[in-house]
Amino acid sequence: MYYRGRRMIRLIILLLFWRMDRMDELPKHPGPIGVFDSGYGGLTILDNIRKVLPQYDYLYLGDNARAPYGSRSFEVVYQFTRQAVRYLFEQGCHLVILACNTASAKALRSIQQKDLPQWDPNRRVLGIIRPTVEGVGEVTRSGCVGLLGTEGTVQSESYPLEIKKVFPHIEVFSEACPMWVPLVENREYDKPGADYFVQQHLNRLLSRSSRIDTVILGCTHYPLLGNKIRRYLPQQIQIMPQGEWVARSLQDYLRRHPEIAARCTQGGRCQFLTTESERKFSEMASIFLRTKIESIKHITID
Numbered sequence: 696m697y698y699r700g701r702r703m704i705r706l707i708i709l710l711l712f713w714r715m716d717r718m719d720e721l722p723k724h725p726g727p728i729g730v731f732d733s734g735y736g737g738l739t740i741l742d743n744i745r746k747v748l749p750q751y752d753y754l755y756l757g758d759n760a761r762a763p764y765g766s767r768s769f770e771v772v773y774q775f776t777r778q779a780v781r782y783l784f785e786q787g788c789h790l791v792i793l794a795c796n797t798a799s800a801k802a803l804r805s806i807q808q809k810d811l812p813q814w815d816p817n818r819r820v821l822g823i824i825r826p827t828v829e830g831v832g833e834v835t836r837s838g839c840v841g842l843l844g845t846e847g848t849v850q851s852e853s854y855p856l857e858i859k860k861v862f863p864h865i866e867v868f869s870e871a872c873p874m875w876v877p878l879v880e881n882r883e884y885d886k887p888g889a890d891y892f893v894q895q896h897l898n899r900l901l902s903r904s905s906r907i908d909t910v911i912l913g914c915t916h917y918p919l920l921g922n923k924i925r926r927y928l929p930q931q932i933q934i935m936p937q938g939e940w941v942a943r944s945l946q947d948y949l950r951r952h953p954e955i956a957a958r959c960t961q962g963g964r965c966q967f968l969t970t971e972s973e974r975k976f977s978e979m980a981s982i983f984l985r986t987k988i989e990s991i992k993h994i995t996i997d
Contacts, residue, residue, distance in 0.1 A: 721815055725960045726787025727752035730794050731779045734762035735880070735976075736915030737794030738983035740823060743938030744792070745965065747946050752960045756783055758996070759971035759979075763876075764797040765847025776802035777810060778996045780820055789958035791820045792945065796844065796913060796937075799824045800853035819955055826944030827911060827937050828857045834933050835865060839906040841932075842869040843896065843924075844913030845876060854913055868907060870900040872914075879916040882982060884923075893923045901928075911935045919983070966990040 728751050730741045741755055756779055758764075764772050776798040783791050793799045799822030806820050831840055842854050849871040858865050874892045878884050901907060910932055912918060918936045925934065949956040969976040973991040980988050 721784050721818075722787040724787065725958045726789060727754040727964070727966070728959050729753075729780075729783035729786070729788035729791035730755045731758075731776070731783060731791060731798065732756075732793075732795040732915065733758050733764040733775070733798060734795075735759065735979045735983055736876075738980055739915050739918050739936075740792070740794035740938045740941050741965075742984055743936075743942040744945055747942040748949070749963055750961045752962050753965045754783060754786055754788060754968065755965065756968040756994075757970070757976060759969050759976060761970065763845075763847075764795065764801075765845050767797075769801045772797055772801040773805050777806055780806055780810075781814070782994070782996045784814060784818060789818050790955055791818075792941070793820065793822045794915060794941070796824065796848045796853070796915065797851075798822070800848065800851045817954075817958075819952075821945070821948070823915075823937055823941045824853055824857055826941045827913070827935065828854065828861055829944065830935060830940040831858060831865060831909065831911070832862050834935060835909040837906045837908040838862075838865050839904050839908060840865055840867050841900045841903075841907045841910040842867055842913050843872055843875075843900065843910060843917060844869065846871040846873055848913050854911065866904070868900060868903040870896050870903075872896045872917075875920060876914065876916045879919050879982065880979065884919045889920065889923055890927075893920060894927045897924065897927045907932065909933045909935060912937060966992070968992050968994050970994060970996060 730737060730753055734757060741753060745753065758775060758779055761775055764775065776793065780791050793803055803820065803822040811818060811820065849869045855867040858867055878889050878892060883889050908931065910928065912935060915937060918938060921936065967988060967990060969991060973993050976991055977988060
């Protein structure tokens with residue numbers, strides 16, 4: 696009886712914590728659009744979104760202290776992303792964009808299906824893989840598409856699986872480019888030394904099929920290598936940077952969901968949060984945004 700009583704008490708405590716997580720009130724007033732990335736590449740997504748939708752307020756959160764996410768397990772990526780999304784909700788965001796391929800692949804569906812119904816079914820979390828996939832059908836003519844991504848993104852097979860759902864006839868050829876992110880983050884992306892690594896991976900990709908007519912840049916860092924990628928690709932091959940398609944998709948989403956748009960404030964402001972130091976974030980952000988940024992705040996999420 697003693698041990699049974701202890702088990703009952705433990706169960707009641709767990710149920711109370713579960714109820715508290717469900718019933719914990721989130722801000723109801725309108726707030727900025729949240730943009731989350733494990734690192735810095737998501738800034739290229741934010742930059743494109745702000746060009747298309749400059750009237751909205753944005754709150755960018757980079758979990759830079761725990762990056763990269765690519766080599767982590769599905770469960771760890773889900774927990775980290777869940778914490779970040781919850782934090783942005785607590786800051787007043789009603790809509791959060793996962794501007795990270797790894798988080799979109801490994802955490803988005805679980806958050807949408809498991810967490811949003813408990814937290815607030817009227818809030819939304821969107822990823823960046825689906826908008827890119829939907830754009831593929833508009834671009835390719837041959838039905839053969841190349842994917843350039845990190846090892847984590849390529850190994851997850853998220854793009855081939857999603858493309859197959861929407862366009863069963865399209866064939867995807869993938870190439871992991873492990874050196875490309877370091878080239879960007881070490882400011883070598885526009886230097887002569889980057890040419891070798893760019894040409895090497897493009898040659899490998901194109902050797903898999905002569906019918907490839909579209910190449911997806913499946914990493915948010917890769918747009919900074921765009922000039923070199925263009926140099927070593929045949930002119931007839933179309934390049935798909937994610938930011939443009941995500942921005943276009945978000946614009947359409949807000950048009951189709953005015954109830955969500957009404958919960959997003961419009962003042963043209965943008966603030967930045969980082970789990971790393973403000974100084975380092977400012978230095979790295981200048982690479983991706985090509986300008987000095989302000990309004991940076993260090994935070995801790997758990």
